[in-house]
Amino acid sequence: MKNNKRLLVTMKNIYIKLLIGFLGIIVISCKNNKQLQLVNNGTSNYEIVIAENFSNEMLAVSEELQAYIQKISTVKIPIVVENKVATNKYKLFLKVEDFNKNKLKIKVEETNNIVISGGSEIALKNAVYEFLEGYLNCKWYTPKVEDIPTQKIISLDKNIDFEYQPNITTRTVHSKLFYENPEFAAKHKVTTNAFPYYVPMARVHTFNKFLPEEVFYKEHPEYYALRGAKRLPTQLCLTNNEVYKIVKDSVASLFHQYPEASVISVSQNDNQQYCTCEKCKAIDEAEGSPSGTMIQFVNKIAADFPNKTISTLAYQYTRKPSKTKPLSNVLITLCSIECDRSAPIEEKCDDFSEDLKGWKQITENIRIWDYTTQFTNFLAPFPNIHTLQPNLQFFKNNNAKWVFEQHSQNPSELFELRSYITAKLLWNPNLDIEELITEFTNGYYKEAGVYVKKYIDLVHKKIQEDKNFFLFLYGDPSQAFDSFLNPELLKQYDSFFNEAEKVAASPEVLERIKCARISVDYAILEACKKGISKDFQLVIFDDKGNKNINPYANEKLINFYETCKKNHITLMNEMGFTIEEYYNGYRKSLEVATIPNIAKGKKVTLLTKPKKYANENPQTLTDGALGGSNFYANWLGFEGNNLEAVIDLEQSNNINSITTAFLQVTNHIVFFPKSVSYYYSNDDINYTKLGTVINDEPLTKTSKINDIKYFKLKFPNVSAKYIKVVAENMKEAPYWHHAAGLPSWIFADEVLIN
Structure with a gap:
């Protein structure tokens, strides 16, 4: 009896297993009925088929497809021409078909043949990369960093029937990653130069x-x-x-x-x-x-x-549309240079929005020239990533077929990420921006990506909370020191990158993190130069009251400089101000900050009126905060008039040198003064001239665009209570300058008296 029961139990278990196995076969069979296998365990029953009269471009794109399938699976699928196909093979057709030249299609036919096609050879190439990325999961983060899956089986859904025609047909990201790497540009479907x-x-x-x-x-x-x-x-x-x-x-x-x-x-x-x-x-x-x-x-x-085609600009004074319609072969290039980048253009740039809509009414040929970085500070935090998608959707919806996104061309804040997502959104403005950012940070920064994403999320959250902040293309990080770059936030951003460096599992990833953090390091360096809090200073005092260089600022400067050199980052801004010049200038600032200066904190009376910058505060000249390479960075500006200032030293002091720093940004009509004269007095009535420092680098067409110059005068000891500084303005730009006839500026910063 017991043996019969055991036999029944055994037979029951066998039956259940057989039933489960049978059902599994059915499930697998159903699944396989919905899938085709392009590659299966080292073999493929497919061949890549191209036209008999194939061009070099057609052959190249077929070889690219072949190469990536081989990278994934180790299988090299043969390339054949149409008249030499094998009858026992499935076909992966690459075709140029007679439809819109920008359109592409990817379709699995009932025969299990795959057809990848485009309305032109360029569209076909785009279709191949769309197939590799969308269906085989290939990712290309930078020219040298890609993520290609490795697998023995490549399965595809039999129901693939995809077609796409981009609204924006000429897509340019102003990035050397694309300009210097045509293969990388092709993968992201963007042009290889700014003006194709x-x-x-x-x-x-x-x-x-x-x-x-x-x-x-x-x-x-x-x-x-x-x-x-x-x-x-x-x-x-x-x-x-x-x-x-x-x-x-x-x-x-x-x-x-x-x-x-x-x-x-x-x-x-x-x-x-x-x-x-x-x-x-x-x-x-x-x-x-x-x-x-x-x-x-x-x-x-x-x-x-x-x-x-005759291209012209709708730019600044010509941005508003005319009543006359452009001819059909006139290309209107509409520029968004004035817009606030803290929010989408439709929210914060009404004039530009209306102008685009106006041009749409009179022409079908619109090229958008958009801007995505801070041109005065390539490496500064510039939290505008959240605006890229809505702006591109706005351009697309208003007849823009050609979009030029002017980034820095040269490396800038999160350069690789920005290049990647901007190209993606140009191709398809409806992609999920959050998914794109996460995809890149996880793929490029690997295990440290979560911390880079935390920085991106927080800096963008903070600027969106500050509804009154104007994020300007020609601004400066110093404008944000009471906003998204305040001291507490700078420390938080810094900690994210410290954590990212700790978890980086390879030297390559560690270097990518160091490169990504240079914008935060730069903001911290500028914060220290301005002395925005006790944590961010150029100098600190020891127990004996002696001034010493702040080791935190010094370490940041060294790391910033070495990372830039190692990664071939050479430019600070569009004016040609170099990393080398910034480093040397910062070293000079550290030196100046440690020099005794009896003028520091002393009262300044202005005899001429400043304008707009540094809140027109005369104490800018003696506040101990040193100006940077941009006129927003702690410089007192005078438009068309001289600087005349009196500094009250409070008591008579023996002095033998006076120095004042001045800024030059020639493309913004900011020139060095023609001369700087210094005077002293003990009663603030009768002044004696100490001397004049003549500008030994007068303005020419070849003058350095962006520079800082110290006008220093040394003289025999005198006893002085009051010092007068007179800087002579050129008054207006010379006739050959683009701003001829307009008043010129001088910008002055710290006055040093010893």
């Missing part, structure tokens, strides 16, 4: 190239803009018929020189000094915008070259 299809010599701001001031101005001032009562070579007079003839001839010559180019820029110089002569003014008033004369002029040029 353009004549190389005429891409933007071309008026001064067509009619150079050095050639024409002396004999023909009437070719140029009337400003007040004087003709100045700032812009062209667009109602002068001789100007039209010269530009037309120049355009013809350049197209002849570069026959492969299809676009040329006929566009204003980079200033707002347009012509106000009687004829130009009348047209602009009738058109409701200075773009009126521009569009009428450009239309005349475009009519002469009907088979080419």
